[in-house]
Amino acid sequence: MSLWALAMTLAFVAAAMALSIWQRLGLEKDMVVAAVRATVQLLAIGYVLKFVFHVDHAALTAAMVLLMSVVAADNASRRGQGLAGRFWRVWVAVMATEIATQGFLLAARVIPPEPAYVIPISGMIIGNAMVASALFLNRLRGEAQARRDEMTVLLSLGATPRQASRAVVKAAVKASMIPTIDSTKTMGLVQLPGMMTGQIIAGADPIKAVRYQLLIVFALIASAAITTMVLGALTYGRLFNQHQQPVV
Amino acid sequence: MLKDVRGAVRAATIVTVVGPSGAGKSTLLALCNLMQTPDAGEVWVWEREVRQWPLRALRRRVGLVMQQPVMLPGTVYDNLAAAARLHGEPEPDGRALLDLVGLPWDLLPRPAAELSGGQKQRIALARTLANRPDILLLDEATSALDRASAAVVEALVVRLVRERGMTVLWVTHDLAQARRISDEMWLVVDGRVVEQGPTAAFFDGPQTEWGRRFLLGQADLGQTGTEGDAGR
Structure with missing residues (x-):
């Protein structure tokens, strides 16, 4: 163009x-x-x-990925006001997702270890993890407030904070994964994904473009699941004070 | 909310806590199993201050039945089995627990959210009892019950005290109930325990103006002097 x-x-x-x-x-x-x-x-x-x-140096590629993860964590952690230490928790969840998904793609030789592959795919994985994290934090607080009495009953029966917040975290994980799952269901019917569209416009074979897009779609489902579950494990404790009383 | 509260509850007795709404009675109960933390002062349960207890152990041994009977998601049985599941113990006998609180067995598979207020109150009590606490904190535990159902709960609690040696701290607005069941009464007004003593003595001759006016049903107890024996 x-x-x-x-x-x-x-x-x-x-x-x-x-x-x-x-x-x-x-x-x-x-x-x-x-x-x-x-x-x-x-x-x-x-x-x-x-x-x-x-x-084409691994350190430079890693630095790019790191930068993307920091920006994503900063953006997503603006949600969930009142939950202390959000930034590093989101960052850990995003990086855990990136390492697990990208690590698998590289280890299984699905993509070559080249910046032209690693960086764009990392961008999509981290971007999706960012959106899932923001949704999770937003929803976690709302669920915890709505189920405060339920958590209090469980705590008064001797539940640990983990046990008392299980339903809250589960609901938040589910809610934050739904957009990814829904967009996957309608892919190709409602919208043609950006990466695939870009490849086709750039002259790539549509079938080859679809294969790469499927790779991304599957990675994104895993990304949303890993991010929200890791973030859930890292944040549920912030719903309680040192005496295991609900604080939201 | 609470100020200058000083008092001890003897084991295997029932102490009823009475007083006007908003006086701090529920807060007093919540301090006993650390569902609320005192800003100052100490709350001792047996040999330890509540903050020195392992929390799970404290809350199992000091069971709380809250004023609003909140049902956990699921069936009545799920509610009754909640404590056992939390602690990885064998599931309880749901029928026996329903018998305790005078409810029919056919409630067990019903969604707990569909119960009436009175049924929920009794399920909340049975759910706490399934944890086999040594101390029972009851916050208006019979407020939604008719007289017959309340009598079942009162008889149960008295039996648990006599047979199991349970200790009960019971917040109630029902003075007749307090007179029937308690060994000792605490009158809480504006965050202070203004009178405490044997139940019979409280009804026969309250020691404070607050006590006298409370028995007469006067609501503006907060306006009564600053000394517990004012007007004697």
């Missing part, structure tokens, strides 16, 4: 802004900021990726 053709696509942003002005939504400024940020961030990451692919 030429730069001129790319510039033409700004017409979409202009159209959205025109609609916003017409309907007095007041979103024009946000749209400009979003468009500028997306352009700058994507161009920057494009050059960074070009450099990383060119150098």
Whole structure:
């Protein structure tokens, strides 16, 4: 795609802004900021990726993955206000997911150990883990508040915090996995996934593109499950104080 | 909420805690199994302060039946078996537990959420008793029961005290109930235990103006002087 053709696509942003002005939504400024940020961030990451692919060094690839995980943890941990120590717990859950899924893909030689494969696939896994983490934290607090009396009954019978919060964590895990499962169910029917679309537009064989997309889809299901379960194990204790009384 | 509370409960007795709503009676119970932590002072259960106890052991030995009978998800039997499942012990005899609180056996497979308020209250009591506590904290445990059902629960608790040596701290608004069942009474007003002593003595001749006015059913006890023996 030429730069001129790319510039033409700004017409979409202009159209959205025109609609916003017409309907007095007041979103024009946000749209400009979003468009500028997306352009700058994507161009920057494009050059960074070009450099990383060119150098092709494991340490640099690992640094990229680490950076993505920190940004993801920072973003997701803004949810779940009131739960202390969210950032590092989310980061551990995201990294555990990345290591388990990416480790498997590399160990089983499903993908080659090259930055051009590892970084984009890590991006999708970590991005999905971020969304699942944010949903989990959001839901955990709501479930804990809704089931506070139930937890109190269990604690008064001598339950440990883990036992008392089991139903709460289970509900939060389930709720945060549903979007991933639902989008998997409709894949190919409702939407063509981004990576596959990109490959096809770039000239790849659609069947080959589908294979890679399936790899990603399966990895994302595992990613949502691993992230939320690890995060559940790391956060349930924050629902209680030192005397095992509910604090949310 | 509670201030200057000082008192001891003798083993194998029933102490009823009475007083106006919001006086701190439920808080007093919750301190005894550390479902609430005192800001200051100490609460001793047998030879140890509550914060020195292993929590699981404390809460098993000091059972609490809360004012609102919250049912756990599942059937009536699931509720009765909750404690055993938590502690990895053999499942209890559900029928025997229902017999204890005067409920029919056919309730066992029913969803607990569908029970009436009074049935839930009795299931909550049976669920706590399934844990075989040595101390029982009852917070308005018969408030939703008719007189006959309340009598069943009262007889059960008295029997557990006499036969098993259970110690009971029972918050109640029902003065007639307190008179029937308790060995000793504590009157809590505005976060303070303003009168405590043998039940018979409390009813025959309360030692404080608070006690006298409480027996007369006057609600504004918080306005009564600052000394326990004011107006004597």
